[in-house]
Amino acid sequence: MSSPQIVLLPGDGIGPEIVGAAKRLLEAVGEFEFTEHQVGGASIDEHGAALTDDVLEACRRADAVLLGAVGGPKWDTTDPNAPRPEQGLLGLRKGMGLYANLRPVRPSPALVDASPLRPEVIAGTDLLVVRELTGGIYFGASARDGDRAHDDCEYTVAEIERIARVAFEAAGQRGGASARVTSVDKANVLETSRLWRETITRVAADYEGVELDHMLVDNAAMQLVANPGRFDVIVTENMFGDILSDESAMLTGSLGMLPSASLGAESEPGLFEPVHGSAPDIAGQGVANPLATFLSAAMMLRHGLGMDAEARAIEAGVDSALERGLRTPDLATADQETVGTEDMTDAVIGAVSLESAKS
Numbered sequence: 078m079s080s081p082q083i084v085l086l087p088g089d090g091i092g093p094e095i096v097g098a099a100k101r102l103l104e105a106v107g108e109f110e111f112t113e114h115q116v117g118g119a120s121i122d123e124h125g126a127a128l129t130d131d132v133l134e135a136c137r138r139a140d141a142v143l144l145g146a147v148g149g150p151k152w153d154t155t156d157p158n159a160p161r162p163e164q165g166l167l168g169l170r171k172g173m174g175l176y177a178n179l180r181p182v183r184p185s186p187a188l189v190d191a192s193p194l195r196p197e198v199i200a201g202t203d204l205l206v207v208r209e210l211t212g213g214i215y216f217g218a219s220a221r222d223g224d225r226a227h228d229d230c231e232y233t234v235a236e237i238e239r240i241a242r243v244a245f246e247a248a249g250q251r252g253g254a255s256a257r258v259t260s261v262d263k264a265n266v267l268e269t270s271r272l273w274r275e276t277i278t279r280v281a282a283d284y285e286g287v288e289l290d291h292m293l294v295d296n297a298a299m300q301l302v303a304n305p306g307r308f309d310v311i312v313t314e315n316m317f318g319d320i321l322s323d324e325s326a327m328l329t330g331s332l333g334m335l336p337s338a339s340l341g342a343e344s345e346p347g348l349f350e351p352v353h354g355s356a357p358d359i360a361g362q363g364v365a366n367p368l369a370t371f372l373s374a375a376m377m378l379r380h381g382l383g384m385d386a387e388a389r390a391i392e393a394g395v396d397s398a399l400e401r402g403l404r405t406p407d408l409a410t411a412d413q414e415t416v417g418t419e420d421m422t423d424a425v426i427g428a429v430s431l432e433s434a435k436s
């Protein structure tokens with residue numbers, strides 16, 4: 078079998094540092110064929126556009142795409158006609174048909190003190206937010222007429238069904254003893270939510286090993302901070318997901334630790350990237366935290382390439398480096414010594430190699 082083809086899109090700011098580190102880590106866990114392309118500001122400088130047709134085509138042909146981050150002050154502009162780095166991301170989402178956004182939240186045991194919540198509340202939290210990405214109120218008709226304005230929220234059964242399947246399949250793959258999908262809606266008020274609930278309930282019948290419960294979005298927002306350990310997989314529509322995924326991201330308290338995946342049709346490659354931006358304030362200093370990108374690479378192996386054992390090895394390697402006390406500056410408290418991107422990468426690669434030597 079030929080090696081999986083991975084497109085690397087380092088992007089801007091710290092992007093090249095963290096994607097370069099992730100490439101070294103991936104080379105330690107398997108055989109891949111990498112090609113690298115520009116996106117965002119780097120692509121604007123070279124080609125005058127944040128995403129070229131050739132790069133989009135290369136991404137669509139690949140087995141998976143790993144992205145760093147895009148943007149920076151160099152390309153900030155108020156000129157509406159000037160190209161902007163984030164157009165690269167939007168172009169990729171649209172061009173690759175990415176309709177599902179997955180954000181896992183699993184605070185590393187060594188970092189529970191970084192969470193704004195008390196350690197006993199956060200202990201045992203291991204959840205995944207599955208957000209519908211291309212429908213709902215963000216994409217409905219909208220208009221302003223004098224002193225009135227409206228934004229229409231619309232969902233079709235097909236749109237709900239395909240995101241439901243992503244959530245149920247992810248719940249099955251996560252392999253917890255009690256796989257559960259919590260569908261979040263506002264079915265007591267919204268017609269789209271009633272269609273959502275009906276459709277999710279019907280799809281659930283195809284996934285016997287996975288429990289389903291429904292929760293209203295206001296209650297979900299409360300439960301996420303009061304009792305995050307009760308959740309396994311949360312599936313929800315675009316706007317609720319936008320808000321709840323940021324809320325759950327804060328449970329870990331460290332932006333440099335959060336990975337994400339955007340998935341489209343099963344036959345198409347997914348896009349995997351850290352949640353954070355290009356951190357221009359620390360770019361080029363060798364101090365960027367590469368762990369969110371490593372955990373994104375683990376998601377790529379699991380959800381994009383079906384390599385679950387290798388994904389687990391990376392996650393265990395990240396935990397091990399943190400348990401040994403290694404901290405990049407963003408993770409360290411005032412009294413802790415810090416390491417740079419390279420030392421952190423070496424530590425994770427060392428832990429991963431040790432694990433694979435044992436098995």
Ligand code: NAD
Binds near residue numbers: 354357365
């Ligand atoms: P940011 O996430 O880049 O940075 C916020 C703060 O977190 C900064 O102090 C930064 O140094 C720190 N930080 C972020 N990631 C880190 C890491 N891996 N290691 C250590 N520290 C880290 O957000 P911002 O400053 O609001 O945005 C900077 C640029 O990134 C902007 O141009 C913005 O548009 C862009 N951005 C891109 C994406 C993306 O590509 N997906 C997402 C958000 C922001």
